[in-house]
Amino acid sequence: MNESGVSGLVSELEAALANGDFAGHVEHIEAREAQYRQPDADLHPNVKAAMKAKGALRTYSHQAYAIDAAMRGSNVVVSTSTASGKSICFHAPVLHTLLNDSRARALYLFPTKALGHDQLSGLDEMMKGGGIDLSCDTYDGDTPREDRKHIRASSRIIITNVDMMQVSMLPQHGAWRSFLSNLKYVVLDEAHYYRGVFGTHVAMIMRRLRRILRQYGASPQFILCSATIANPREHAERLVGLPFDVIDSDGSPSGSRAFILLDAASTEQKMGSTGINMQAAMVTSSLMRRNVKTLAFAQNRAGVERIVQYTEEYLNGRRAGRYRRPELKNKIRPYRAGYLADDRRAVERGLREGNLLAVASTNALELGVDIGSVSATVIAGYPGTIASSWQQAGRSGRNGKQSLSLMLLRDNPVDSFYLRFPQAFFGAAHESAQVNLQNENILGAHLECAAAELSLSRADFDIFGERALRFTTRGLVQAGRLIVDGAVRRLAPGIDSPAFNVNIRASDNDRFDLLNADNGRKLEETSRLYALRELYPGAVYAHKGQTYRVVNFDEGAREAYLSYLDQRIYTQAEISTTIRILEEPVVVNAGRRKIWTSRVLIRSQVMGYYERDLYTPEDKGKFFPVDMPALEYETMAAWFTGREPRPRYPDDGGALHAIAHVGTGALSMLAMCDRRDLGAIAVDEHPQLGTSAAFIFEEEMGGVGILDFVRNNPEALVQRMVDMVASCDCDEGCPSCIDSPFCSDDVEPPSKELMLDYFAR
Numbered sequence: 001m002n003e004s005g006v007s008g009l010v011s012e013l014e015a016a017l018a019n020g021d022f023a024g025h026v027e028h029i030e031a032r033e034a035q036y037r038q039p040d041a042d043l044h045p046n047v048k049a050a051m052k053a054k055g056a057l058r059t060y061s062h063q064a065y066a067i068d069a070a071m072r073g074s075n076v077v078v079s080t081s082t083a084s085g086k087s088i089c090f091h092a093p094v095l096h097t098l099l100n101d102s103r104a105r106a107l108y109l110f111p112t113k114a115l116g117h118d119q120l121s122g123l124d125e126m127m128k129g130g131g132i133d134l135s136c137d138t139y140d141g142d143t144p145r146e147d148r149k150h151i152r153a154s155s156r157i158i159i160t161n162v163d164m165m166q167v168s169m170l171p172q173h174g175a176w177r178s179f180l181s182n183l184k185y186v187v188l189d190e191a192h193y194y195r196g197v198f199g200t201h202v203a204m205i206m207r208r209l210r211r212i213l214r215q216y217g218a219s220p221q222f223i224l225c226s227a228t229i230a231n232p233r234e235h236a237e238r239l240v241g242l243p244f245d246v247i248d249s250d251g252s253p254s255g256s257r258a259f260i261l262l263d264a265a266s267t268e269q270k271m272g273s274t275g276i277n278m279q280a281a282m283v284t285s286s287l288m289r290r291n292v293k294t295l296a297f298a299q300n301r302a303g304v305e306r307i308v309q310y311t312e313e314y315l316n317g318r319r320a321g322r323y324r325r326p327e328l329k330n331k332i333r334p335y336r337a338g339y340l341a342d343d344r345r346a347v348e349r350g351l352r353e354g355n356l357l358a359v360a361s362t363n364a365l366e367l368g369v370d371i372g373s374v375s376a377t378v379i380a381g382y383p384g385t386i387a388s389s390w391q392q393a394g395r396s397g398r399n400g401k402q403s404l405s406l407m408l409l410r411d412n413p414v415d416s417f418y419l420r421f422p423q424a425f426f427g428a429a430h431e432s433a434q435v436n437l438q439n440e441n442i443l444g445a446h447l448e449c450a451a452a453e454l455s456l457s458r459a460d461f462d463i464f465g466e467r468a469l470r471f472t473t474r475g476l477v478q479a480g481r482l483i484v485d486g487a488v489r490r491l492a493p494g495i496d497s498p499a500f501n502v503n504i505r506a507s508d509n510d511r512f513d514l515l516n517a518d519n520g521r522k523l524e525e526t527s528r529l530y531a532l533r534e535l536y537p538g539a540v541y542a543h544k545g546q547t548y549r550v551v552n553f554d555e556g557a558r559e560a561y562l563s564y565l566d567q568r569i570y571t572q573a574e575i576s577t578t579i580r581i582l583e584e585p586v587v588v589n590a591g592r593r594k595i596w597t598s599r600v601l602i603r604s605q606v607m608g609y610y611e612r613d614l615y616t617p618e619d620k621g622k623f624f625p626v627d628m629p630a631l632e633y634e635t636m637a638a639w640f641t642g643r644e645p646r647p648r649y650p651d652d653g654g655a656l657h658a659i660a661h662v663g664t665g666a667l668s669m670l671a672m673c674d675r676r677d678l679g680a681i682a683v684d685e686h687p688q689l690g691t692s693a694a695f696i697f698e699e700e701m702g703g704v705g706i707l708d709f710v711r712n713n714p715e716a717l718v719q720r721m722v723d724m725v726a727s728c729d730c731d732e733g734c735p736s737c738i739d740s741p742f743c744s745d746d747v748e749p750p751s752k753e754l755m756l757d758y759f760a761r
Contacts, residue, residue, distance in 0.1 A: 005290030006375050006404045010258045013406075023263035024409075025422040028256070035251035037064040039092075041071040044099045046130045047092055053129020054122075056088050061251030063088045070185075070223055071096070074245040077191065077224040079232035082394030084252035086225040087119065090187045091126060093223070097184050098134055098156050106185040107220075108159040111193045111367060113140045114344060116159045118370045119189070123157070140164050142341065152179055162194075162202050162504060165209065170453055171499045173212045181216040190367050191226040192387060192433055194239060196673065196704045197442070199435040201504035204446035206240045207463045208453065215454060227391050231432040238435050241463060255397050259426070260406045263419055264381075267408070275614075276408050277303050280380035281310030283406060284358050285323045287376050288315070288331060292404075293351070294358040295365060296378040297392045299676075301336050302570065303380060305542035306614065307360040308334045309568075331357040334544065336364055343544075366391045379407040382415045384668055384675055387430045414665035414675060416736035417724045434671060436705030437465070441634075443472050448481055448491065448498040455488035503527070510558070514541070517551050517561040528558075529701070532631040533573060535560040536606045538624055540571045555629050568614040574623070577604040577681050579637060579695050581688050590714035593640060593759060597711055600637040602679070602697060605630040636703035638710045642692035643758070653748030655758035656694035657682040658738040659721065661750055663696045666720040671709040678706065682747045692747070722759055725752055 016022045036058040043051075056063070062080050066089035069076045078089045094106045110116040120138050127134060136157040139148065141164065151158065152175060160169070169176055186209070188194070194202040213219065224236045224244070236244040264276045280296050284307065287294040296311075298304045311332050317324030333356055335347045344364075350356035352372035365371065366388060377396040383389050389407065397403025409415035418425040437443070447464070450456060461469055473489050476482040482489045491498070503511065510528035512535070515521065523543050526535070531553075535541070539550040541562055547569075548562035585598035606628040612621040640659055642652035660680040668675040679699045686693045698706050710717055728737035733752035740750075 005287065005292040006258075006402055008290060009286060009292070009376075010260070010404055013260055013262070021266075023266040023419065025261045025419070027259045027261075027422065027426050029254075029259060031256045032252075032254045034253040035061040037061040037251065039064040039067040039071075041068050041093075041096075043067070043092060044096045046099060046132050047095045048130075050095065050126045050130025050132055051088060051092060054088065054091075054126045056085065059088065060085060062247050062249055063092075063251070065249070066090075066223075066247045067092045069245045069247065070221060073221065075222045075224075075236070075240070075242050077226060077232045077236035077244045077246055079192075079226045079228055079246065079248040080250040081228055081252065081254070082391055083254075084250055086189075087122065089225060089247070090185070090189075090223040091123060094157065094185050094187070095127070095130075095132060095134070099132065101184070103182045104156070104184040105179050105182045106157045106187065107179075107183060108157060108187045109165070109189065110159065110161055111190050112364075112369070113138075113142065113161060113341060114348065114369050115190070115367050116140060116161060117345075120159050121370075123159075139168075149175075152176055155179075162205050165205055166201075166449075166499055166502065166504050170205070170208050170212065170449065171497065173453060177216060180213055181218055183213060183218045183220045186220050186222045188222065188224045188239070191224040191232075191236065191239065192229050192391075193367065195235075195433040195435060196677065196706075197700050198505050199239065199433065200437065200439050200442050200704055201446070201502075203239045203241075203435050203437060204442060205504070208446060208450050210241065211450065211460060211463050212453060226433075227387055228430045229387055229433050230430050235433040235435075238437065255401050255403060257393070257397055257403050257405060259393060260404070261419055261422055261425065262406060262408050264408045264415075265411045275306075276380050276410055277306040278310045279408050280360075280378050281307050281314055282323070283378050283408075284311050284332070284360070285314035285325075285328075287378070287404075288328050288357050289323065289325050291357070292375045293354075293373065294376045294378060295351075295371070295374045295392075295395050296358065296360040296380065297365070297383065298360060298362060298380045299383065301362060302542045304334045304336050304360045304362055305544070305546075307380065308332055311358070311360070328357060331355075333359055335359050335361040339544065363388060363392070365395065371395075375401075376404040376406070379405070381408060381410050382418065384673065384677075385431050386425065386428050387433075389425075390430070411735045412665065412740075413662050413724050413737050414669060416728065417665075417669075420727055431671060434673065434705040434708070436703060436708070438468065439702040439704060440472060440475070441702035443468055444476055444481075445498070445502045447472055447476060448495070449502065451482055451489055451491045452495075452498055455485070455490050456482070457488045512558045512560060514543075515559055515561050516548075517563040523548075523562065529631060529633070529699075531558075531560060532629060533575065533604070533606060536573060536609060536626045536628045538571065538609060538611075538626060539573070540565065540569055540611075553628070569611055570614055571609045571611050572621075573606045573609045575604050576607050577602065577679070579603075579681060579683075579686070579697065581637075582634065586711060588711055588714045590718040591759065592761065593718065595638050595640060595710055595714050595717070597636065597638045597707055599634060599703075600695075600697060601632060601634055602637075603630055603632045633701040635698045635700060636707040637695050637697035638707050639693050639695045640758075641689055644691070651748065651751070651754050652758065653682070653684055653692045654751035655754040656692050657747050658725070658733065658750035658752065658755035659694040659758070660696070661738050661740045661743065662721045662724055662755070663694065663717070666717055666724060667696060667706065667709065670713065670716060670720060671706050673704075673706050677704075682750075684747045718759055722756065725755055728752070 070093035134156045137155045314323040315329040393405035512531035514523045549565040552561040580601040585596040608625040610621040643649040660682040664678040738750045
């Protein structure tokens with residue numbers, strides 16, 4: 001680590017902020033001393049030796065409390081900061097139990113294969129240091145088939161992921177009977193990651209697991225570890241369906257950190273850099289020139305690719321000569337989902353071993369994959385939640401020395417709000433993680449899987465919920481997916497292996513392949529929802545640092561063909577969206593206004609796209625129409641309507657248009673979701689309502705529970721929208737409060753004055 005490089009850049013930025021060159025805020029976070037405590041439980045001597053070998057000569061207070069709770073037989077959720085030593089919280093009680101019971105088994109679940117392999121290495125090292133000889137193995141898609149039977153029969157700890165549970169362990173539970181019958185612990189790490197669609201799928205998988213375990217007479221304890229969130233107990237209990245004890249008082253130490261919020265617009269004006277990804281590249285190249293190991297986070301796959309491209313150009317001297325260090329241009333790599341496992345592990349190893357100096361990543365590296373000591377994190381835009389922001393920032397400074405986290409903030413209502421009120425960011429509580437146990441698409445898919453594993457009966461009411469089980473199985477019977485057989489419901493004949501048809505990382509299980517048009521090789525795959533919005537003919541797509549253009553889209557074959565493109569351009573789709581209300585809405589009061597919520601049908605269709613140069617995004621570019629199929633899906637929505645009588649309030653359209661722009665950002669700040677999880681539309685006259693309206697809806701089939709926040713906290717949503725707009729220094733509205741450069745709603749222009757008046761009267 002290069003501490004002088006970190007402190008040097010921090011000093012330069014502080015001076016620039018003080019001189020008014022840039023706009024932003026520097027928060028100096030002091031180092032935190034450790035709080036130690038010894039567990040009351042008398043751990044096995046070899047476990048104590050293993051903990052000592054792991055470096056836990058003394059346990060932090062939260063580790064001790066977690067160990068004691070687990071040893072008492074409680075289900076435990078540990079919610080503490082990044083790099084706080086949470087693995088000790090489950091390794092210690094698990095190893096103690098397995099050493100004292102030769103038949104006992106444990107199941108470790110991690111969100112990704114990479115994280116599972118990391119944990120196995122750490123666990124092996126820990127056991128070796130304590131003289132513990134227990135068979136531990138990973139069991140995932142990379143495990144050779146000839147090894148799997150032996151692992152199921154002999155491994156005391158199996159490290160896997162929920163994807164393997166979905167397609168292997170649960171459908172083939174008979175082959176796992178010996179292991180499952182003796183299961184004493186289930187560990188679910190990175191539990192905050194299991195939210196939204198993915199979290200809802202995981203909650204169903206946990207219920208299916210408990211159902212099979214009950215069949216085999218096993219009742220293991222669950223230990224969950226999470227980053228800091230507002231509702232660790234509620235989240236754990238919704239994921240697993242059992243009561244939990246919470247450990248959330250962090251006793252771990254941390255080094256000092258400078259956390260800088262920087263206005264991207266002021267940086268762009270001063271430095272001549274165009275767009276937030278170019279600015280992130282500029283900061284990354286500055287850190288690399290100072291020999292500071294850096295992790296840059298982008299909000300999407302295209303952003304990752306662009307940061308790498310721009311950084312290489314800075315280091316080559318093509319963007320600005322003062323950044324020129326051509327010998328470093330091969331020291332940065334992109335990292336994101338969609339790459340092959342070997343490619344991702346090569347990047348992890350390169351950063352860990354020092355062969356790379358920087359990596360640009362999506363939130364795939366938010367998790368605790370071992371990448372060694374990183375001194376700085378650069379975050380291109382607010383990630384969508386306070387929790388994710390601190391997760392990303394916390395990837396630097398893990399060795400206890402000074403670190404830097406720099407977040408570039410865009411000119412939009414959410415980012416600008418935190419720029420104007422930095423203490424709303426630094427002093428804010430972490431958000432609540434959301435899952436939706438009532439999502440009928442997801443529940444129905446998993447009830448089919450459950451019926452294939454064991455016939456459904458009344459005995460399953462306590463696991464899936466009586467109402468959910470009754471209504472969803474009734475629908476599945478009517479659809480011919482289940483059959484009635486006396487008191488049970490079985491999978492209908494002719495339906496094979498339903499588990500393989502459920503994509504647990506999306507509510508949309510319909511997959512599309514992205515193929516290289518030049519050689520037919522598969523590049524990636526994606527969901528139908530993404531494909532119909534992003535893979536229109538002519539769309540520009542980035543993959544592993546290279547640019548491609550979609551040359552053909554075949555909905556029937558579920559394929560899109562992409563051809564290499566040697567141009568630095570990007571495309572922006574223009575999408576037409578309509579909403580149909582499907583059921584009687586629920587209405588709640590929000591001060592002087594009302595908010596309605598209901599299930600709706602979204603119909604969106606790409607009408608065309610604008611083609612723009614990467615380096616001149618202010619130029620809207622030329623419009624190209626396309627002929628794409630429409631995307632339709634049911635989800636949840638909330639809406640505000642125009643006031644009656646309309647002649648008295650003729651300008652509510654401008655107020656509602658502003659609400660549509662501000663509402664998604666406000667709701668994403670209050671609920672634990674990314675702004676991209678939400679969509680919005682303003683209409684002059686909705687055919688079912690007969691009045692103007694502003695809709696905010698979930699961008700996932702069936703919804704994932706985000707709109708529950710609106711029903712439960714309507715006034716908080718309205719107050720946050722008002723604060724975001726009223727606090728802006730502009731007179732009539734601007735991109736920092738109500739404007740959106742990507743809006744194509746054909747309604748009254750958004751109005752700051754009218755929106756504030758709408759909520760005041």
